[in-house]
Amino acid sequence: MELVKRGFLRACKNHSFLSFELIDDILAPLCANHKTPKPASKEAIRALVAEINDTISDLGQSLVFIKYPIKAAEYLVYAKTDATPDSVANTGLTAEECQYFSKLLDKIASEEDCHIAWNGAYNDIIMQASSKPLKKSRMQELLQKWTQMGYFMEVDERIYLGPRSLVELSFYLSSNHGENIKNCTLCKCLVLWDIRCASCNIQFHRECIQTYLQRRDICPSCGNLWTTPIRRSTG
Known part of the structure; x- marks a missing residue:
């Protein structure tokens, strides 16, 4: 079972956020390959995830289930527990591209319903005067990459905060955009939409x-x- 856990964790890192359908698609061949019974229910999957979390908590990683109302779906999110907007976007990107991530995140979070029109992701982002302007084509590439990673979500020509942002950057969002982003008073976790x-x-x-x-x-x-x-x- 340990090999299944390791393989599943790698898949979570690669996909960033997973629906239950995708989880099943990953676990079915993984368990078959290692001749291990596949978790047969959502409760069994949650138990498997809890066991994995026990082994990675000291490594600054976590797997978190989150309800995402925009898609009316629940996702399993791979998150780094010490993430900040600066650290999220800094891998292999220029300073201007990292700044674009932070500016886009703040722009969406500053809106009352935490979403913007899709073209607002390219036309209304004000970069620092010392920064070189990014080409629109590059912005589109980056937004597509960050959407695939779960930091943003595009629905009906609007860009929303994605499930990974809500998990990984919850402290930053609630601390810096508390007028729009708050915690549920019943469970103390971030709540939106x-x-x-x-x-x-x-x-x-x-x-x-x-x-x-x-x-x-x-x-x-x-x-x-x-x-x-x-x-x-x-x-």
Whole structure:
């Protein structure tokens, strides 16, 4: 099983963020090759990930499951626990390209709903005066690379913070963009694009508030009767 764990960790590093479908596609041949039973449920996969985390926590690495409302999906994210915007983008890139990552991250995080129009990623980024301007084609290449790595997500011609940013850069985002990015008061983890109280507009993870409302019918923030529908709209 140790060889399966090592192979799966390598796959997580290569893919950066994985859906359960992709996890299954990776584990099926990996387990078959090493003649090991494949985890048969999401709970078994979570248990496998927990075992891997026990071996990599001292190496500054972590595997984290995160619900991502923009895609209505849950992902397993490979993250470096000491990451900062500067360290994320510095591998093999110029200073100007690293600065572009930080500027783009801050621009998206500064918007109320943490997304921008796709062309805003190229046209409205203000670089430092001493920096050489990047060509639009290079910006597009970098954005595609960072999207594949899970730092950004492109949906319906909008660019959002990606699942890896929400995990790996959560402290930076909540510390520097606290007006838009906050933690769920129930689980203390970062929450975006999820469900809000109709009275105070405070945001919670849908699963967190659903569990809470099984015991009480008031908002844990303002104390008013909870009236926001829990189910996602199908419209």
